[in-house]
Amino acid sequence: MTANATSDATSIPVPRYLIPFDPKRISHFFTDVFVIGGGLAGLRSAIACDSDQSVLVVTKDVWEESNSNYAQGGIAGVMSPVDSFEKHIEDTLIAGGSLCDRDTVEMVIKAGPARIAELIEWGTDFDKEDGGDILLCKEGGHQHKRILHARGDATGAEIMRAVIERARKSPNIQMWQNTFTLDLLVHEGVCRGGLISHPHHGKTFIWAKQTILATGGTGQVYRETTNPNVATGDGHALAYRAGAELRDMEFVQFHPTVLYIAGTSRSLITEAMRGEGAYLVDAAGDRFMPDYDDRAELAPRDIVAQSIVSQMEKTRRPNVYLDLKHLDADFVRKRFPGIAKTCKEFGIDIATDPIPVRPGAHYMMGGVTVDSEGRTTLPGLWAAGEVTSSGLHGANRLASNSLLESIVYGVTAGHGASLAASGIPDELSAVPITNEPNGTETESLDLGDVRNTLKSLLWRSTGVRRQHKSLEEARHTIEGWCKYVLPRQFEDPEGWELQNMLVVSRLIVEAALARTESRGTHLRSDFPQLDDENWRRHLAFRQ
Numbered sequence: 195m196t197a198n199a200t201s202d203a204t205s206i207p208v209p210r211y212l213i214p215f216d217p218k219r220i221s222h223f224f225t226d227v228f229v230i231g232g233g234l235a236g237l238r239s240a241i242a243c244d245s246d247q248s249v250l251v252v253t254k255d256v257w258e259e260s261n262s263n264y265a266q267g268g269i270a271g272v273m274s275p276v277d278s279f280e281k282h283i284e285d286t287l288i289a290g291g292s293l294c295d296r297d298t299v300e301m302v303i304k305a306g307p308a309r310i311a312e313l314i315e316w317g318t319d320f321d322k323e324d325g326g327d328i329l330l331c332k333e334g335g336h337q338h339k340r341i342l343h344a345r346g347d348a349t350g351a352e353i354m355r356a357v358i359e360r361a362r363k364s365p366n367i368q369m370w371q372n373t374f375t376l377d378l379l380v381h382e383g384v385c386r387g388g389l390i391s392h393p394h395h396g397k398t399f400i401w402a403k404q405t406i407l408a409t410g411g412t413g414q415v416y417r418e419t420t421n422p423n424v425a426t427g428d429g430h431a432l433a434y435r436a437g438a439e440l441r442d443m444e445f446v447q448f449h450p451t452v453l454y455i456a457g458t459s460r461s462l463i464t465e466a467m468r469g470e471g472a473y474l475v476d477a478a479g480d481r482f483m484p485d486y487d488d489r490a491e492l493a494p495r496d497i498v499a500q501s502i503v504s505q506m507e508k509t510r511r512p513n514v515y516l517d518l519k520h521l522d523a524d525f526v527r528k529r530f531p532g533i534a535k536t537c538k539e540f541g542i543d544i545a546t547d548p549i550p551v552r553p554g555a556h557y558m559m560g561g562v563t564v565d566s567e568g569r570t571t572l573p574g575l576w577a578a579g580e581v582t583s584s585g586l587h588g589a590n591r592l593a594s595n596s597l598l599e600s601i602v603y604g605v606t607a608g609h610g611a612s613l614a615a616s617g618i619p620d621e622l623s624a625v626p627i628t629n630e631p632n633g634t635e636t637e638s639l640d641l642g643d644v645r646n647t648l649k650s651l652l653w654r655s656t657g658v659r660r661q662h663k664s665l666e667e668a669r670h671t672i673e674g675w676c677k678y679v680l681p682r683q684f685e686d687p688e689g690w691e692l693q694n695m696l697v698v699s700r701l702i703v704e705a706a707l708a709r710t711e712s713r714g715t716h717l718r719s720d721f722p723q724l725d726d727e728n729w730r731r732h733l734a735f736r737q
Contacts, residue, residue, distance in 0.1 A: 208435055208676075208697055208737060212376045212690055213397070213683050214631040215389065217624055221398040224622045225250040225368075226615045227608075228387050228402035230375045230429065233260035234354060235579025235600035235607075236408030237361045239568075242608025245366050247615060250400060252373040252390060254687070255424045257358050258351075261410045261580060262600060264422060265350030266464035266532065267333060268341040269601075270594035271306040274330055277338040279304050286595060289335045289494045290588025291714030292730055293442070298585035301566055302595075302602045309601040310342065318356040320344050333469040333593040335494040341594045347464050347532045353597065374687050375428065378405065378436040378575065381625040385436065385574035391687070401622050403615035406607050407433060407562060407570070407577040412446075415699050416555035417646075417653040420449050420462040426691040427698035429581040433562045434697060434737050438572040441734040442560035442583045443698075444705035444716045447591050448658050449556035450474075450498040453536065453549065454513040460554050461536050463516060465593045468492060470529060473517045474502065475548065476509045481517075496590045496715045499553040503658045506552065515548035553658055557596060559587040559715070560705070563734065568607030571736075576611045578603040583732070589714025634681045641688050644675060645695065652699055656706050661720045665707045672700050705733050 225248045229240045232253025240251045253260070272282050282303045287294050314320065320342045321329040330339040344352035361367050374391045379399065387402040409429025413421025434440055451463040451474075468474070468491040473481045486501035487493040493501075502514050518526050523545035527534050534544050542549060561582045568576045568584075579600045586599050655668035676696050684690055711725035712718050 209632075209680055210435055211389070211629040212693060213389075213685070214629050215397060216628055217399065217626065221395050222401060222624055223250070223395075223398055224401045226403050227611050228400050228405045229408060230388060230405065231408030231410060231579070231581070232257050232369070232371070233408060233410050233579060233600070234262035234350075234357060234597060235604045236406070237357045238601050238604025239406045239408060239576075239578050239608035239611070240367050241357070241361055241364060242605045243366070243612040244616065245364070247366060247612055249367045250370065250402070251361070251367060252370045252375060254372070254374045254428070256371050257369070258354065259422055259424055260354070261413075261421060261425060262597065263350050263354045264420075264462070265597055266347040266462055267466050268331065268343040268349045268594045269310065269353070269597040270336070270340050270592070271310045271342060271598060272303065272340055273307060273310070273328060273342065274338065274340065277340050281337050282340060285336050286586070286592045287588075289590050289592040291496075291590050292726065293588035293714065293732065295585025298566055302586050302599055305602045306598050309598075309605065313353060313356060313601065316356045316360045318344065318353050320352075321346065331466055331469050332492070333465045334489070334492045334498060335592050341466065341469070343466065345531070346528070347466065347530045350597065374690065375409075375432065376690060377432050378572075379627055380436050380572070381627055383573060385572050386625060399624060401624060403618040403622065404611035405575050406568075406611050407575060407581055408579045408604070409581045411580040412558045412698050412702075413555045415649060415652050415695050415702070416657070417649040418452065418460060418552070418554040420452055420460060420554050420556045426695050428691065428694045429577075430558075430561055430701070431694035431697040433570070433572070433575070433577070433581070434701070434735065436572060436575070437737050438570045438575060439563040439734050439736050440561060440583070440701060441563050441732045442589075442705070443701040443735065444709050444733065445559035445589050445714055446555055446656070446702065447495060447557040447559060447715050448499040448553040450495055450502055450553050451516055451551040452554035454552045455540050455550060458540070461533075462556070463533060463549060463551055464530070465495070467516055467518065467530065467533070471518075471521055473520070474498070475515050475517045476505050477511045477515070478509070479517075482514075494590060495593060499658050499715075500717055502553055513550045513552040516551055517548050518544060519546050521545070557591055559583065559589065559591055564603070566606070567610040568603050569610060576607040578607040589716060632681060632683060634683060639679070639682075641692050644679065645692050648672070648675065648695060648699060652702070656702055659717050659719050660706050661718060662707070665703055669700070669703050669707065672696060672703060676700065701735055704735070708733055
């Protein structure tokens, strides 16, 4: 793989800090390790820190509100004697569109079974065969059955239950909910912690020997998404403002099957349904995936999503359908209880009725560049999970590798940050960082309107299919919003989230414009071919 290419993204300046502050007029809190993000990667990294060190974990909502908690599909791991690390590695590299880092892929996959065993030891109740062995299932892109599930289609919730309980039992870990992290504090080129807004303490400086970023994804920049409302790309944006490198921002994975019922929120329909034998059919009832790929419904996600869009255009319909009526009805309802309950609310019996689906933004492969230990390009800052670009996923994530990455890199980043913190004296002190009020206009904005319009624009311009004209129009429009939204200093999360979403959206559009080829999840209709000679490389951005 060739070296990274680095870009300044756009000519529009991004303010270094979101709000004004004076260290003499703000609260201060000191800790050894500061973890930003309460999903699986964040909590696992906190648990991995030395028990003699103080660790503070913050999340902007409640612990149960994260992409990790909503993960339906499962966690991939080589747990069967008929499977092998080599085959899992091969499947990951093939799905990744030649942009995976092989060393990273090998490290994560080989560490997987031990990390999964820890989850089991902590009480995670994975589904089992009648004989008591762990039930392993198959999903798109995998050669073998290697996906572990819990409670049918509630794997993330079960894993998070066990991990949250484990973290709460750790006396060295403090956990703060409903706490918004506005920015990283950087002094003399080193990350020294972060600036938060706490419901009781107000604006507070968190001074830390080492900081771990684990804020999750960016799905809320799109109108159609499986992500919860918290996934507004905050970590991507604050890392970019602090000067850390981000890369691969053009690679957004669109889950092929999102429940599509007009007027309702979008619900993920797990890939495991296709793994169990569900067919994708169009409005006429015709099964179409074999026409697009020999692997049919079990092709990698990028291929399935692109095929669905093609079939929707061909049939001039807003969706296609998942069909399970050829499978045993009792098995289907028992295997997917959560989805069955959701669909039943709309009069759909998943065992007998076609389920209307279409693609939606699901997972961000791009993010903060990290090495094999979870170290970012900004000294003092580590990162793990969906906020990162680790080299595991490349241009397209293999199904169920995300929870695996979170637990492996959570441990790696936690150990690394903890070791680094142990070498720093305990006499932590505040440093002279200030940010003055900038005198921007205080005229109110309809933030909700800008947010909704941005989400629709991103869906149209940088969705499953992209082309130069719509991307250029999106860049022009977003830069216009940035000129009057980014300089403002808001006082609440609604404004901060919109500013973060604008920063992330700009980077996605810029990266999609720059990559003049099609690879993995990045499909340029005006450049439909793979171009290894010029584009088998990462595109990186720095503030």
